[in-house]
Amino acid sequence: MHIPDGFLSASVAAATxxxxxxxxxxxxxxxxxxxxxxxxxxxxxxxxxIFAAQMLNFPVAGGTSGHFVGAALAxxxxxxxxxxxxxxxxxxxxxxxxxxxxxxxxxxNITNMGLIAAFSSYYIYKGIDILFKNxxxxxxxxxxxxxxxxxxxxxxxxxxxxxxxxxxxxxxxxPAMGGVHMLIGVGEGLITVAVLSLIMxxxxxxxxxxxx
Amino acid sequence: MKSKWxxxxxxxxxxxxxxxxxxxxxxxxxxRFAEDHEFVDKAVEPAFAVVPDYSFPGITNEATAxxxxxxxxxLILFGFAxxxxxxxxxxxxx
Numbered sequence: 001m002h003i004p005d006g007f008l009s010a011s012v013a014a015a016t017x018x019x020x021x022x023x024x025x026x027x028x029x030x031x032x033x034x035x036x037x038x039x040x041x042x043x044x045x046x047x048x049x050i051f052a053a054q055m056l057n058f059p060v061a062g063g064t065s066g067h068f069v070g071a072a073l074a075x076x077x078x079x080x081x082x083x084x085x086x087x088x089x090x091x092x093x094x095x096x097x098x099x100x101x102x103x104x105x106x107x108x109n110i111t112n113m114g115l116i117a118a119f120s121s122y123y124i125y126k127g128i129d130i131l132f133k134n135x136x137x138x139x140x141x142x143x144x145x146x147x148x149x150x151x152x153x154x155x156x157x158x159x160x161x162x163x164x165x166x167x168x169x170x171x172x173x174x175p176a177m178g179g180v181h182m183l184i185g186v187g188e189g190l191i192t193v194a195v196l197s198l199i200m201x202x203x204x205x206x207x208x209x210x211x212x
Numbered sequence: 213m214k215s216k217w218x219x220x221x222x223x224x225x226x227x228x229x230x231x232x233x234x235x236x237x238x239x240x241x242x243x244r245f246a247e248d249h250e251f252v253d254k255a256v257e258p259a260f261a262v263v264p265d266y267s268f269p270g271i272t273n274e275a276t277a278x279x280x281x282x283x284x285x286x287l288i289l290f291g292f293a294x295x296x297x298x299x300x301x302x303x304x305x306x
Contacts, residue, residue: 006256035301041218044294052228057236064244065236099258180241
């Protein structure tokens with residue numbers, strides 16, 4: 001879902017750039033408050049894992065692939081603001097070193113896969129987790145549903161940015177992007193639930209590191 | 213063992229980088245949409261290229277080039293995010 005340069009108009013790139021910079025500034029402030037000894041390696045591991053996992057495109061219907069985003073997993077483990085920093089790190093390195101995602105489109109990519117994916121998944125996860133009284137099943141269900149929404153909502157934001165840029169009309173972009181990402185989101189949900197189950201079974205204490 | 217959970221986590225990430233050549237070569241959701249609706253040509257080439265397309269330059273074997281690129285990126289991100297978090301922690305404790 002990495003937008004290359006050329007797809008966005010100058011105004012959309014600038015507006016999303018401002019949103020991304022503001023989000024990172026708040027994220028630094030919020031994360032700073034509760035960053036402790038245990039969270040430091042978790043930040044490193046999540047950024048490394050998300051980068052590597054994003055390389056592993058999996059096929060979905062009709063000659064199309066999708067890849068893990070990781071915002072939901074990070075948001076559940078460390079909270080949404082720390083996730084903004086993790087996904088921003090991944091997206092900046094992908095853009096600068098691997099030419100995946102445009103430099104001018106970085107703000108939009110951070111807004112979609114960092115900010116929107118982190119906060120949507122986090123609050124959906126929280127809501128479901130509370131609804132099921134923090135039972136194991138409720139936690140995993142919340143994680144899966146939250147992860148699915150994170151990908152779908154990020155793709156809809158991406159479609160909106162393309163439409164506002166005049167690259168693709170709304171009536172085409174919204175169903176096309178949303179449709180395929182409803183499938184890709186299933187992969188996101190499955191991976192998120194699998195990783196969380198593994199952590200629950202081996203190191204359940206790592207589920208209590210949320211900083212911000 | 214117990215205190216070194218993050219070494220296991222980093223190892224899993226590196227393992228994913230090593231198997232990354234098995235990734236689907238199909239275009240992703242956005243690229244596919246751009247191709248189907250004929251605006252894929254609007255994409256402009258990056259002004260510079262370091263490790264373009266997750267393929268380490270100068271290595272002829274495609275899978276090897278991808279694996280090296282993957283390991284490089286995984287280590288860069290571990291170091292970058294670990295460093296950033298350390299910085300935020302020290303600021304907090306100061």
